Amino acid sequence: MARLHIGIVGAGPAGIIAALEAARRGARVTLFDTNATVGRKILVTGNGRCNITNVHAAPDKYACADPEFVRVAFARFGHRETVARLRDVGILIYSTPDGWCYPLSESAANVAEILAAALELAGVETRLQTKIADIRPGPRGIGLAIGGGPHVQTFDRVIVACGGKAYPALGSRGDLFPVLESLGHRIVPIRPALAPLTADVKRFHKLQGVRLDVALTLYDGDRVLGRSMGNMMFTEYGFSGPAAMDLAHLVSARPGTYLTLEINLLPYVRAALEELLARKSREPFPVRVLLGAVLPQKIPPLVMAVAGVRPDARLTEITDAERARLMETLTCLKATVTGTRGFTFAQVSTGGVPLAEVDPTTMASRVVPHLYFAGEVLDVVGPCGGYNLQWAWTSGAIAGASAAGSG
Numbered sequence: 001m002a003r004l005h006i007g008i009v010g011a012g013p014a015g016i017i018a019a020l021e022a023a024r025r026g027a028r029v030t031l032f033d034t035n036a037t038v039g040r041k042i043l044v045t046g047n048g049r050c051n052i053t054n055v056h057a058a059p060d061k062y063a064c065a066d067p068e069f070v071r072v073a074f075a076r077f078g079h080r081e082t083v084a085r086l087r088d089v090g091i092l093i094y095s096t097p098d099g100w101c102y103p104l105s106e107s108a109a110n111v112a113e114i115l116a117a118a119l120e121l122a123g124v125e126t127r128l129q130t131k132i133a134d135i136r137p138g139p140r141g142i143g144l145a146i147g148g149g150p151h152v153q154t155f156d157r158v159i160v161a162c163g164g165k166a167y168p169a170l171g172s173r174g175d176l177f178p179v180l181e182s183l184g185h186r187i188v189p190i191r192p193a194l195a196p197l198t199a200d201v202k203r204f205h206k207l208q209g210v211r212l213d214v215a216l217t218l219y220d221g222d223r224v225l226g227r228s229m230g231n232m233m234f235t236e237y238g239f240s241g242p243a244a245m246d247l248a249h250l251v252s253a254r255p256g257t258y259l260t261l262e263i264n265l266l267p268y269v270r271a272a273l274e275e276l277l278a279r280k281s282r283e284p285f286p287v288r289v290l291l292g293a294v295l296p297q298k299i300p301p302l303v304m305a306v307a308g309v310r311p312d313a314r315l316t317e318i319t320d321a322e323r324a325r326l327m328e329t330l331t332c333l334k335a336t337v338t339g340t341r342g343f344t345f346a347q348v349s350t351g352g353v354p355l356a357e358v359d360p361t362t363m364a365s366r367v368v369p370h371l372y373f374a375g376e377v378l379d380v381v382g383p384c385g386g387y388n389l390q391w392a393w394t395s396g397a398i399a400g401a402s403a404a405g406s407g
Contacts, residue, residue: 004157006027006157007142007157007158008029008030008400009032009158009159010160012392014374014375014396014399015159015162016039017396018159019031020089021397021401023122023404030155031119032132032144033128033130034129034130034171035129035170036129038115038126040112042111044170046102049103049107050102050103050108051385051386051389052086052102052111053083053101053389054101054385054386061383062387063249063350064355064380069358069360073395073398074394077398078390082390083101085397089118100385101386132162134152134179135160137368137370137371138154141370142156142158142368142371159374159403160371162176164190164352165343165349167343167346167347172349172376174349177352183368185353187351187352188351188354190350191350191351192252192346193252194346195342196235196237196240196248196345197248197261198237199261199338200335201236201238201239201335204302206301207299210296211231212231212296213229213230213231213232213268214243215243215263215267216262218247218251218261219259220254220257225250226250230243238338239335242384246384247261248346249350249381252350258336259336261336263332263333263334266331277290280315284317285314285315287300287309288304288312288313291304303326303333304326309322347388348388349376350381352377352378361398372403373395374392374400375391376391
């Protein structure tokens with residue numbers, strides 16, 4: 001019996017693990033990518049450390065139209081299976097106290113090199129610096145039109161793992177979405193996700209570069225769109241860091257709409273601050289200094305100004321009303337969000353192939369026979385912290401195994 005020949009478009013994490021899983025099951029695999037090396041996008045994950053997965057990766061962490069789809073996929077290949085498979089190829093992983101996982105090497109470059117070596121050892125043919133211009137289903141399989149010329153190579157199965165539109169400098173430009181649409185798939189509009197937020201931050205200009213842990217609530221009028229917690233940085237254009245970026249998909253879904261971001265500066269330290277203020281309540285302690293016990297140095301003067309408290313006020317001098325305004329400002333500081341910094345600065349994109357058109361047990365298209373999907377091309381997005389790489393590993397592994405006939 002002839003070996004199945006599987007073509008995979010995209011040599012990012014989803015495409016790589018799909019290739020490895022298919023090759024493990026005896027398939028002949030050809031992996032295409034427009035970049036000069038495999039795993040190019042891996043190199044920029046985790047600030048070069050490769051935030052490879054997350055201990056807490058679970059279906060309820062993802063934004064998508066069908067949470068059950070993600071649940072079914074994770075039941076087949078989740079975090080544990082990912083860690084075991086990566087260990088098999090030589091990538092050893094540790095987790096931080098908050099569940100973020102990194103390779104012991106602390107090197108995204110090393111992860112990419114190990115995966116490249118694993119592909120070679122598995123006998124996967126890699127066709128780099130090669131663009132797939134079209135997908136052409138036919139009676140004998142699926143043809144991939146290579147480059148801009150007439151050459152078409154036919155495969156028994158094809159896996160599309162070419163990403164979305166985030167990081168266009170790394171080759172993700174969404175060129176195949178019109179092709180998929182022409183084949184009958186509906187494409188959910190592609191928008192930036194996990195991108196810094198732009199906002200009216202004139203009054204925060206002295207806080208540029210300040211980082212701290214916050215709780216954020218995003219409003220459209222009186223309606224809560226989403227919440228997040230984690231580290232955030234004030235910037236010249238708005239807000240960056242995981243807490244802000246985790247809300248980007250909600251912002252980009254409402255282009256041209258001004259939204260309200262409510263910032264709680266005390267999500268982890270409010271009790272400690274209240275205890276300190278109560279203990280020092282009879283002492284003429286400078287309020288600014290006491291606030292500095294739990295906040296970065298530049299924040300107390302701004303908070304006091306917004307709350308209408310004198311910058312040199314002492315604890316014994318402020319009124320109950322001033323104290324209430326101060327706590328309100330510390331926990332409900334508001335800013336107007338105007339958008340995101342776009343695909344250029346986005347870690348991932350949202351939108352793409354809708355989950356309703358894909359089988360979650362195999363990642364096979366319900367529209368085009370013998371066509372499979374994996375990774376960011378599907379309309380699933382998770383928060384910062386390794387969740388989106390986990391989705392790449394999960395969907396890619398299922399697609400690769402299923403395309404090879406083990407689904």
